[in-house]
Amino acid sequence: MTTKKILDFLDRHRTEGPCLVVDLEVVRKNYRTYKRALPRTRIHYAVKAxxxxxxxxxxxxxxxxxxxASIREVEMALRAGASAGSISYGNTIKKEGDISRAHQLGIRQFAADCPEEVEKIARAAPGAQVFCRLLTDGAGAEWPLSRKFGCDPAVACDVMRHARRLGLDPCGLSFHVGSQQTDPFAWQRALEEVVRVFHVLAGDGIVIKCLNLGGGFPSRYLRDVPLAADYGREILRALRSRFGNAFPDTVIEPGRGLVGDAGAIRSEVxxxxxxxxSDPLQWVYLDIGKFNGLAETMDEAIRYPITSRYGRGKAVPCILAGPTCDSVDVLYENTPCRLPHDLKIGDEVLIGGTGAYTATYASVGFNGFPPLEVHVV
Amino acid sequence: MTTKKILDFLDRHRTEGPCLVVDLEVVRKNYRTYKRALPRTRIHYAVKAxxxxxxxxxxxxxxxxxxxASIREVEMALRAGASAGSISYGNTIKKEGDISRAHQLGIRQFAADCPEEVEKIARAAPGAQVFCRLLTDGAGAEWPLSRKFGCDPAVACDVMRHARRLGLDPCGLSFHVGSQQTDPFAWQRALEEVVRVFHVLAGDGIVIKCLNLGGGFPSRYLRDVPLAADYGREILRALRSRFGNAFPDTVIEPGRGLVGDAGAIRSEVxxxxxxxxSDPLQWVYLDIGKFNGLAETMDEAIRYPITSRYGRGKAVPCILAGPTCDSVDVLYENTPCRLPHDLKIGDEVLIGGTGAYTATYASVGFNGFPPLEVHVV
Structure with a gap:
């Protein structure tokens, strides 16, 4: 699944430590695939990925x-040429000073999940659009979804009424079904509650113009995942069954789904x-681990496909660990990963599907190991 | 427990984001305390902390x-004025190129836990001293100790024989009882196995001149921990019961124990x-979380004392979370932390005991949040 463009780049560039290479062609292809799956839906790329x-x-x-997710990400998007109107500040936890700065930069869409946040927005970004995030359960997601974001339907109604009272535009509802969501029906379950809130608010004269369906669209790692078209079909079916053909504007926020399979990391054994x-399993230690790029192996949540051009022998199960002196820097132990039995010290491995949540997750230099080097091709 | 020097610094310096302040006086005091507890033992500071x-x-x-733990840490120690002879390369997982560079810089002590690593050391650092690390169970440690480092007694004997065969100096054995080890008797259990290896090797004519007793010495967080003197007494008792008064040289490697309680982080609600x-608990979101300094709250392993000069009311249990859009960025939920019920948005909190494993653990900028700012006073 690692593209020829990435392999060619790696052949031409020797690096001393691990490095991530991202192929823009794959990002382009993914964007178009999602656009085709949900043609009338706006795509907000989750910059954090x-x-x-x-x-x-x-x-x-x-x-x-x-x-x-932050004022720095606002600045990054603007620097890349995005218009302020195309940026939505989706983090429900914002300092008032950051809301104010974003507002000065032209940002007009802000998320909230409690009346306290609405008050900050009203003071710092008068007249702005407010999206209220609802709490969902995240069943079917491979990256844990906690109760950190969102509120229950009653609080959501309060949030939107409060926003209107304070002169804001209570225009949208949002939810998130959990990252690396492998069940296309997850949106259907979440929408039930959203639609209830939608109708209660309509009764109050608050018309929800936009539903933000969040992210969660998966990337293919070791196992197959449903296709973008499957998600599109189920989401459209869920919307039509609730609203008929006149449903509100919709937005999705893929991050992993757009860039996950666009990247590969070269690492050294x-x-x-x-x-x-008598140890039945061998330990394989790489120059990359939990602290310089592979944080999402936490609890073995994300299982990257790992291959090697070296070692052509039969694949055997191995415990995989990173290079730091930290005991928790073990990648796969409960479910070992399979690597050629004749893999040797100094051989390279390719870790696929590492385009999302790797480079920025790396630590500034834990144990003296530098952050992950990134190349975009 | 946050010192007056730290509080005075924070009063004089306004920062926009969270910041860590480290008081050198506390580090000095801790070093002297450990020196007094184990007067004949050399102290190797674990730079990674x-x-x-x-x-x-x-x-x-x-x-x-x-x-x-790495070649960069070798360079940091040398830059700070350490002599090459005072530096031990304790990571058992090293690239041969890094061993070679360390050897060029004068480093002569290397750890290993398998014959393969010994071969690298023999090629890249001919004649160097080798410490073999034994596997221990880590019972009593609050930070998880995996099977990542160390080997069983039979492999350890092979490692040392192999080192001698390759012209290296098989001079030491090492082990680690697990970080934030709250049981001073842990060293006694681990020493049993070490002493067995010691005697087997003596039978082969390999004289172990030094025992590296590792780190694990705790820092005081929320709960009291035994004193350095308690650890010193139990370690000396264990050594004497095994070796009489003529025991080998000893080394300890405190990291957390020297710097943990020397630092405090100022953060904002x-x-x-x-x-x-109907939610019985309120959620309190700080501008610091798992990705910009408090990684050790993983699984709520390390529980920092958190206080506030604001909010003087009764303390109530709160769920504490960080500022990123990531669901796992929740600090304390299973066991909520207690904060004044009248704490307000914008108030400052002080997170004590954050001198170790915070600044370098911070990500390069996940979600656009910058790494933790550090001041040493």
Missing amino acids: NPAPEVLALLVRLGASFDV VLISRKSG | NPAPEVLALLVRLGASFDV VLISRKSG
């Missing part, structure tokens, strides 16, 4: 909008060993 | 040695809310 300037600039050219003579 | 140049320079002046009207 991979804020590389080249990725942002490509998506600007393709006509994408942007979902940002630093050590291969066994803990005891 | 906090590699701030000022901390390293102070420890050089106090006469400490250094345990490093960004939002306080409830998910529903």
